[in-house]
Amino acid sequence: MTAPDLLYSEIEEELRASVRALLGDRCPPSAVLARCEGPEPYDPALWRTLAVELGVAGLHVPEEYGGAGAGLRETAVVLEELGRRVAPVPFLGSAVLAGTLLLAACPQDGLLAEVAAGTVTAAVAVPLSTAPGSAFPTGVRADPGGALSGRVTSVADALTAGVLLVPAEGPDGPALYAVPAGATGLRLARRTSLDLTRPLADLTLDGVAGRLLATGATAVATLHRALLTGAGLLASEQLGLAEWCLATTVEYLKERRQFARRLGSFQALKHRLADLWLETVGARAAARYAADTLATDHPDAAVAVALAQAHCGALAVRAAEECVQLHGGIGMTWEHPAHLYLKRAKADQIALGTPGSHRAALAELVDLPGPVGRTA
Amino acid sequence: MEAELRDRVRRLLAEHDPAGTDPAAFLRARFDAGLAWVHYPVGLGGLGAPRALQALVDAELAAAGAPDNDPRRNGIGLGMAAPTILRHGTEEQKQRFLRPLWTGEEVWCQLFSEPGAGSDLAALATRAVREGDGDGDGWLVDGQKVWTSGAHTARWAILIARTDPDLPKHRGISYFVCDMTDPGVEVRPLRQITGEAEFNEVFLTGVRIPDAHRLGAVGEGWQIARTTLNNERVAIGGQAMPREGGMVGVVAATWRERPELRTHDLHQRLLKAWADAEVARLAGERLRQQLAVGQPGPEGAAMKLAFARLAQELSGLEVELLGEEGLGYDDWSLRRPELVDFTGREAGYRYLRAKGNSIEGGTSEILRTIIAERVLGLPAEPRTDTDTPWKELPR
Numbered sequence: 001m002t003a004p005d006l007l008y009s010e011i012e013e014e015l016r017a018s019v020r021a022l023l024g025d026r027c028p029p030s031a032v033l034a035r036c037e038g039p040e041p042y043d044p045a046l047w048r049t050l051a052v053e054l055g056v057a058g059l060h061v062p063e064e065y066g067g068a069g070a071g072l073r074e075t076a077v078v079l080e081e082l083g084r085r086v087a088p089v090p091f092l093g094s095a096v097l098a099g100t101l102l103l104a105a106c107p108q109d110g111l112l113a114e115v116a117a118g119t120v121t122a123a124v125a126v127p128l129s130t131a132p133g134s135a136f137p138t139g140v141r142a143d144p145g146g147a148l149s150g151r152v153t154s155v156a157d158a159l160t161a162g163v164l165l166v167p168a169e170g171p172d173g174p175a176l177y178a179v180p181a182g183a184t185g186l187r188l189a190r191r192t193s194l195d196l197t198r199p200l201a202d203l204t205l206d207g208v209a210g211r212l213l214a215t216g217a218t219a220v221a222t223l224h225r226a227l228l229t230g231a232g233l234l235a236s237e238q239l240g241l242a243e244w245c246l247a248t249t250v251e252y253l254k255e256r257r258q259f260a261r262r263l264g265s266f267q268a269l270k271h272r273l274a275d276l277w278l279e280t281v282g283a284r285a286a287a288r289y290a291a292d293t294l295a296t297d298h299p300d301a302a303v304a305v306a307l308a309q310a311h312c313g314a315l316a317v318r319a320a321e322e323c324v325q326l327h328g329g330i331g332m333t334w335e336h337p338a339h340l341y342l343k344r345a346k347a348d349q350i351a352l353g354t355p356g357s358h359r360a361a362l363a364e365l366v367d368l369p370g371p372v373g374r375t376a
Numbered sequence: 377m378e379a380e381l382r383d384r385v386r387r388l389l390a391e392h393d394p395a396g397t398d399p400a401a402f403l404r405a406r407f408d409a410g411l412a413w414v415h416y417p418v419g420l421g422g423l424g425a426p427r428a429l430q431a432l433v434d435a436e437l438a439a440a441g442a443p444d445n446d447p448r449r450n451g452i453g454l455g456m457a458a459p460t461i462l463r464h465g466t467e468e469q470k471q472r473f474l475r476p477l478w479t480g481e482e483v484w485c486q487l488f489s490e491p492g493a494g495s496d497l498a499a500l501a502t503r504a505v506r507e508g509d510g511d512g513d514g515w516l517v518d519g520q521k522v523w524t525s526g527a528h529t530a531r532w533a534i535l536i537a538r539t540d541p542d543l544p545k546h547r548g549i550s551y552f553v554c555d556m557t558d559p560g561v562e563v564r565p566l567r568q569i570t571g572e573a574e575f576n577e578v579f580l581t582g583v584r585i586p587d588a589h590r591l592g593a594v595g596e597g598w599q600i601a602r603t604t605l606n607n608e609r610v611a612i613g614g615q616a617m618p619r620e621g622g623m624v625g626v627v628a629a630t631w632r633e634r635p636e637l638r639t640h641d642l643h644q645r646l647l648k649a650w651a652d653a654e655v656a657r658l659a660g661e662r663l664r665q666q667l668a669v670g671q672p673g674p675e676g677a678a679m680k681l682a683f684a685r686l687a688q689e690l691s692g693l694e695v696e697l698l699g700e701e702g703l704g705y706d707d708w709s710l711r712r713p714e715l716v717d718f719t720g721r722e723a724g725y726r727y728l729r730a731k732g733n734s735i736e737g738g739t740s741e742i743l744r745t746i747i748a749e750r751v752l753g754l755p756a757e758p759r760t761d762t763d764t765p766w767k768e769l770p771r
Binding site: 004005006007246250253254261262264265266267269270271273274275277278281282283284285286288289307310311356359360362363366367368369370371372 | 628631632635638639640643644646647648650651652654655656658659661662665666669671675678681682741743744745747748749751752753754755756757758
């Protein structure tokens with residue numbers, strides 16, 4: 001068992017530079033803002049470039065299964081950069097959640113190769129708020145012939161997905177099915193979501209023909225693995241988002257003048273930003289630790305994920321709230337992109353488990369049990 | 377180099393059997409063999425070797441049962457005075473001071489802070505006036521210093537004092553070595569909120585310091601003091617720790633052993649604090665990994681700030697967790713501890729002593745300003761005190 005590596009490798013920094021350069025050109029705040037209320041909330045051209053040309057769709061999938069053969073550490077670096085731009089692409093849903101699920105459940109299946117190549121986009125049909133360790137979903141039932149019926153709400157990255165990976169209660173217990181987006185009996189309804197840059201959809205299935213991927217303990221374990229990986233790597237997205245908020249606020253306070261002084265020279269504001277910076281330093285360590293332990297299947301991975309989410313979920317919200325507040329009136333306008341970050345941060349805080357639910361997980365993992373039979 | 381070090385250790389042990397040699401004599405011989413601090417120059421206790429090799433020497437000597445110099449007893453001497461003397465001292469000063477400093481035969485203390493100069497240390501008012509005419513051979517020092525740990529056991533002090541009140545405050549300061557046995561030096565214990573007195577007030581009345589005990593040029597004391605203070609912050613920031621290695625481990629152990637004390641409210645706060653402590657530990661670990669590959673980051677400044685907040689949060693939580701027991705205190709008598717011992721005392725002591733963590737070695741407020749200006753690049757607060765002659769500043 002090697003010691004966790006909390007730094008970024010040269011290869012990771014090169015990957016970061018490529019993604020950052022691409023997003024700098026193709027994903028400015030004005031473009032994200034213009035798109036979010038339109039009929040096509042995702043940017044398919046940007047996703048194609050990222051997924052196919054940069055090869056990030058299957059970054060952590062081994063080459064033998066059609067991926068790039070890198071790992072979850074590199075995947076986390078991509079999420080930092082996507083978070084920094086609140087980029088409207090289905091990376092979390094397809095590359096991270098669906099990719100991890102397929103890799104764990106059925107690596108030989110041709111669907112994984114397609115998802116890894118970026119030619120098909122997939123989404124796991126669970127509410128985005130599902131925490132790792134939740135009970136296996138029972139909202140969809142499969143009959144013995146594999147016909148799926150039921151309802152799943154608030155699914156992220158489903159609107160743009162070509163295939164949905166549906167956990168269902170089958171005749172023999174938990175099972176995972178693949179359903180093409182155009183399948184007969186499947187309806188997707190776009191929700192009006194808090195986060196404008198990661199739209200949600202409600203799924204209704206009425207006797208939809210599904211293709212069985214896994215059953216029983218495998219289905220349960222692989223869904224857990226996907227949710228745990230998603231939660232752990234989401235911390236990197238939250239870190240990137242918080243860093244953008246901090247950097248943008250610092251730049252603004254260096255320029256903005258009131259009372260014949262630059263606002264950034266007021267100690268009250270400096271100290272708030274110093275505290276925020278201090279928390280991002282912690283977030284970087286926690287997010288790297290989660291990514292590294294997930295990448296190496298380290299026995300401490302569950303603790304690392306719960307810790308990273310407990311810290312980074314709250315940090316991103318705080319960074320975005322400070323960004324809005326310290327921009328003053330301009331921070332409250334639709335025109336300024338700060339609100340996109342606030343909405344993403346607040347939604348991310350709920351996504352894949354709230355900080356409170358992750359702390360509750362920690363209580364079990366590190367043996368700090370709560371009171372028994374007391375209400376005080 | 378490693379082979380040569382091992383060879384030197386062998387020869388030292390052969391010539392001075394630890395079992396049959398007076399510890400002080402052994403330590404002097406170790407210094408003379410260049411094995412005290414191997415990165416120091418030859419003739420001053422070192423061999424000009426890479427600092428990382430010191431661990432090898434320490435381990436070999438410890439394995440042979442050799443005495444060590446009990447570095448915690450002379451933290452100011454080893455951590456601050458020695459590097460300053462090495463960098464700014466004359467050859468005579470290095471020869472005179474470094475050997476007994478390292479062996480622990482002469483303990484050092486620091487005469488920097490004053491009642492009127494805390495965070496604003498450069499405003500200090502202790503005066504050093506040249507005696508005689510021009511080339512006179514000494515200085516006459518008058519003033520009051522405070523927060524001096526170890527002043528009652530120290531043989532020497534590093535001292536900064538004002539030598540030119542007509543210059544702006546940062547430019548009129550000089551750096552001295554002060555003899556703590558001078559009859560003009562009076563040391564009084566300074567009792568803290570814990571009841572004990574780790575520190576002292578030091579009154580300097582007509583203290584005579586020979587010019588040969590000045591470190592660096594007249595007027596350069598502030599620059600030299602800054603190197604001393606940087607060494608202090610590095611010393612506070614950087615040790616590796618296992619999970620639950622700090623104050624959090626004490627609280628977690630009580631939590632596990634005493635289920636009857638648990639409440640829902642305390643549970644939520646404990647989990648939050650546990651996570652904060654573990655995140656801070658990982659951030660410290662990441663900083664060490666950065667240093668190991670030669671990429672020091674600005675995160676060092678963050679560590680002291682984070683650990684101060686955590687120590688206060690956790691020690692406060694512990695007192696509350698203990699409930700009725702938290703109403704008691706172990707001992708209010710005026711003790712004179714040589715070392716701060718968080719675990720050897722009870723929860724109330726930890727709670728009170730931790731309040732000092734955000735004050736000593738740079739307050740958390742000063743550190744936040746440093747982070748904001750040097751790391752984030754925010755503009756400095758407008759100031760009126762940097763170009764005015766010191767004597768004209770309002771006090």
